[in-house]
Amino acid sequence: MVDRVAGDRTTATEDVLGYCGLVDSGRGTDPELAFELLRRFWGQGYATEAGRAVLDWARSSGYRRVWATVWEWNSASRRVLDKLGFTEVERSEDATYGTNLVTMRQL
């Protein structure tokens, strides 16, 4: 998440863009993918790139399933999860925030 392409060169910086990693899903040993980027870095493919790297790490570490939850109205996050191969398996209604989608990716 620190590589920048400048012309035909890729340079590494120490800029913090946000986070992407695995958290407790509350579903046994299966982890949950979580990500959030600083607004100025949105729309450049970084969440998808980071998500792919985390899923690769999860697979190589022996995990077989990763979960992710997302609000139905969060179109950007839903698109990232779609690009990463997550599919919806459950949904629930919250009176305040709307519909919460539970998605899952087999590794």
Ligand SMILES: CC(C)(COP(=O)(O)OP(=O)(O)OC[C@H]1O[C@@H](n2cnc3c(N)ncnc32)[C@H](O)[C@@H]1OP(=O)(O)O)[C@@H](O)C(=O)NCCC(=O)NCCS
């Ligand atoms: C969700 C978030 C991480 C996305 O980061 P990002 O680096 O911009 O994501 P990417 O660039 O990899 O992909 C975003 C995709 O969503 C699409 N998108 C963005 N806004 C959209 C919108 N309002 N409606 C539909 N699609 C949208 C982009 O076009 C892109 O899809 P594409 O590659 O097919 O064009 C970032 O917006 C964020 O930090 N949001 C706040 C925190 C958050 O919602 N976290 C997730 C909680 S589940």
